Amino acid sequence: MSDKSGAQRSASWLPLLGIIACSAMLGSAHVFARLTYAYDVNVLTAAAARLTCASVLVFIYLCLRRVTFPQLGRAYRATFVLGLLACAQTVSLQIAVLNLPVAIAILFFYTFPFFTGIGSALIGDERMSLKLTAALVVAFAGLALVVGADFTGVSIVGLAAALAASVFFTLTLILTPKLAPELSPPMRTFFMMSLAAGILLAVLAGTGGFGFPKSPDGWAAFSAFALLYGLGINGLFMLLPKMGATQTAVALNLEPVMVAVIGYFVVGELLSPIQMVGALVVVSAVIAFQLSARRR
16 A cells, blocks of 8 residues: 555656756757847747747657547637637747846746636636745745846836736646647647647748748757757646646746756856845745645
8 A cells, every 4th residue: 555655646746847847948948049049030930930849749749659630620629729829928928028128028927827826716726725825926036036137117018018928828727728628638739839830930921021040050059949949848738737737837937947047057147146045945935835735
């Protein structure tokens, strides 16, 4: 009996470890995005590339598993909503980045764990407990220290766009397990990513707005950015049904910490002592909440 319980407890931690790995890959993608934009790649091209890479990767996974693709119907139309949300979130976040310092844009985008907790409570999926509220508040305070945000002269348009991106991502987290429940998580992810990529590619083709790197170094950064995002976002949406929207959102607070740490090793951005304290605060809040959630 004890051996079986131990195995079950170990298995219950695997999705969380997977989400942490996804956070590391998504954080790495953000760092390579900085390098990518330095090589004349525009925002829409980068967004389309990462969504296309994500859809190709999950397609390869489905083919290797020899999964039969379902006939197009209601489930496919439901995933179209998720594709639209993915596009809206990407565009909103890029508008925020254009109008705000990146640190502030990231900080306001990471209000999505608050919105996810509230939304999940409103629809009855989660209970907005005191422990959850405390974990979210502490994690957000830690994020503020990590990004070192300076709020002088901020743009209202930028703030509104960052909050809109947060809301769109919240809706994606909450609705993904509920829309088209007859589809497996990989199949649902494939349709969502393919539709989102198709929308952006159509816009780029119609406007002639493609902007690709013009050097080998640029292509290396561009490829790493798209691949890391594709692996990270696919892993996130495949693990989401196992973790639940709220626990996933809390664990994703680790992503900005990953950005700060990986940025130090890749582009030499040194963490200040206060940022290190913030990182410890975020990690502690996430671990405390996950331990609490697993005792219930």
